[in-house]
Amino acid sequence: MTLPAPTPGPADAAGRVSNNDWWCSGNPLFLEPYWRRHAGASAVVVSGWHRMSYTATDGVFQSVELERQIRRLHRAVGNAVTDGKHVVFAAGSLQLINALVYALSPDVNAASPPALVVATAPYYPTYRTQTKMFDGREYKWGGTTALWGNASRSSTDGGFIEFVTSPNNPDAQLQRPVLGGSSAAAIFDHAYYWPHFTHIPAPSDEDVMMFTMSKPSGHAGSRFGWALIRDEKVSKKAYEYVQNSVMGASRDTQLRMLGIVKAMLANLHGEEDIFAFGHEVMRSRWRRLSAAVSRSRRISLQKMAPEYCTYFKRVREPSPAYAWVKCEREEDEDCYEALLKAKIITRTGVGNEAGSRYTRISLLKTDDDFEVLMERVTDLVDAEKNGD
Ligand code: PMP
Numbered sequence: 303m304t305l306p307a308p309t310p311g312p313a314d315a316a317g318r319v320s321n322n323d324w325w326c327s328g329n330p331l332f333l334e335p336y337w338r339r340h341a342g343a344s345a346v347v348v349s350g351w352h353r354m355s356y357t358a359t360d361g362v363f364q365s366v367e368l369e370r371q372i373r374r375l376h377r378a379v380g381n382a383v384t385d386g387k388h389v390v391f392a393a394g395s396l397q398l399i400n401a402l403v404y405a406l407s408p409d410v411n412a413a414s415p416p417a418l419v420v421a422t423a424p425y426y427p428t429y430r431t432q433t434k435m436f437d438g439r440e441y442k443w444g445g446t447t448a449l450w451g452n453a454s455r456s457s458t459d460g461g462f463i464e465f466v467t468s469p470n471n472p473d474a475q476l477q478r479p480v481l482g483g484s485s486a487a488a489i490f491d492h493a494y495y496w497p498h499f500t501h502i503p504a505p506s507d508e509d510v511m512m513f514t515m516s517k518p519s520g521h522a523g524s525r526f527g528w529a530l531i532r533d534e535k536v537s538k539k540a541y542e543y544v545q546n547s548v549m550g551a552s553r554d555t556q557l558r559m560l561g562i563v564k565a566m567l568a569n570l571h572g573e574e575d576i577f578a579f580g581h582e583v584m585r586s587r588w589r590r591l592s593a594a595v596s597r598s599r600r601i602s603l604q605k606m607a608p609e610y611c612t613y614f615k616r617v618r619e620p621s622p623a624y625a626w627v628k629c630e631r632e633e634d635e636d637c638y639e640a641l642l643k644a645k646i647i648t649r650t651g652v653g654n655e656a657g658s659r660y661t662r663i664s665l666l667k668t669d670d671d672f673e674v675l676m677e678r679v680t681d682l683v684d685a686e687k688n689g690d
Contacts, residue, residue: 326649328471328623331668332587333520336579343568346561353553363550364391371563372528376505378570379577380612381495383507387530388537391551392544395493395514395527399432399465401547402510402529405539406463406487407440414460417487418444421465422480424472424626424654426491429465446655447480461485468492469500472654472662473604474622476500493517498580499623501611509533517623517666519562519576524555577613584621587665587672591625591679598683601637602628625663626651637661644682646675 337344358365368391373384392398407417419433423446433443444450447464466488468477479488490508494500496518509532516522531537544550566576588606595603606620627648629637638650638661651660663675 326647326662326664328517328522328664328666330517330520330522330666332583332666332672333576333580334668336576337520340565340569340574344561344565346558348554348557353557355553356549358553363545363553364389365553365556365560368556368560368563371560371567375563375567376530378567379497379502380505381497381502382492382511382513382530383505384530387511387532388534390529390531390537390540390544391556392527392529393548393551393555394516394522394525395491395512396428396432397544397547398512398527398529398540399429399489400436401540401543402489402512402531403433403436403441403463404543405531405536406489406510408460410439417441417460417463418450419463419465420444420447420450420481421467422447422477424470424651424656424660425465426467426471427653450481459485461487464488466490468506469494469622472624472649472651472656472660473626474500474606474620474624475604476503494623496580497577497611497613497618498584499621501609501618502613503609504612510536515559515562519566521559521562524552524558526551526555526559581614581618581621584623584665585619588621588625589619590676591663591665594676594679594683595625595627598686600629600631600634600682600686601641602630623664623666625665627661627663629659629661635659641682644678644685646678646682 357363369389372389376382376384392401403419408414416439419429419441421429425446430443433441437443441463444462450462462481462485464479464481464486466477466479468490469475470477471494479486488508488510490506490511492506492511493514494517495502495506499517511530512527514527515524529540531540569575592603595601604626606622608617608619611618627637627641629640634640636658638648638658641648641661648661648663650658651662652658665672
């Protein structure tokens with residue numbers, strides 16, 4: 303089979319012509335075979351008259367039952383403490399980025415300057431692009447945490463809002479906030495804090511956490527995310543944001559998610575545990591890719607070690623969602639371009655403010671796409687040996 307050459311996509315924020323986004327995105331299709339096996343149990347049929355209203359009962363946009371099942375899922379997995387937290391649904395966690403920044407920013411009438419929204423490089427670029435899109439009176443993009451070092455802003459200065467992605471996209475490391483002090487608020491993005499991507503050392507109990515269904519179940523197209531928020535005032539502001547922008551997460555989606563979460567819960571720790579399935583796929587992909595790359599002097603990957611996981615109750619092998627590639631040769635200053643020549647489509651580290659020596663490979667793709675990736679990586683490494 304002859305595969306089409308990668309098609310160039312639109313220019314990225316830095317003005318570079320980037321790749322065709324689908325080939326390198328975090329599209330979580332590695333879980334499709336799992337749901338094929340559970341096609342019946344996870345199916346939802348919605349007749350034409352059903353769920354037509356904007357709201358569920360009493361003018362509420364969120365399904366009480368779905369919220370209950372999500373709390374059960376966190377408790378069963380042990381990845382987040384939901385007691386004492388308010389739950390806010392959104393159309394994917396992408397919508398939560400701005401909802402939470404808005405909710406944590408000083409009020410428009412406050413005399414303080416805008417809050418500065420920051421993240422540690424390499425970070426998920428949407429924090430920057432979305433904040434810049436809405437930059438305004440209450441908050442603005444403040445760049446990477448490295449720019450601020452030990453700087454502290456008093457609460458009258460507007461403070462910092464720091465995105466902490468744990469595990470991180472792109473390099474899969476567990477992260478802690480870098481900026482401290484009473485004027486710094488942290489938003490923990492736990493999109494990948496699930497046992498198929500990382501060990502779970504303890505339940506996360508942060509003030510503001512965001513989750514998405516896109517990565518644990520793989521239903522990215524349903525566009526469903528949720529935030530767990532300790533402070534009631536902050537949760538009300540986030541809810542108000544979602545209400546004003548999209549009038550609550552789609553009720554069709556909420557119904558589908560209810561079926562999916564219930565199917566996940568019914569199988570936990572059994573033979574058909576979705577996290578055991580997901581971990582096995584991701585672990586094997588990481589092992590194969592690392593073995594191939596270990597023969598190369600041209601490219602290297604992030605270092606990852608086996609760690610104890612409270613969910614599996616054993617030491618588990620690494621299984622990151624992304625490989626964070628570094629090009630080692632002087633002439634491969636643009637790692638994205640170097641890999642593209644070998645028909646390996648990646649996402650440049652420029653967008654993560656990590657520089658062009660780095661680039662990200664998504665490991666969440668379909669089995670077929672992963673096999674093609676392995677062929678091309680193997681060819682690249684073999685070519686080195688042959689002195690090509
Ligand atoms: N946060 C991180 C760290 C992500 O990687 C992604 C998706 N790639 C998102 C948020 C957004 O996820 P979604 O909008 O699909 O919920």
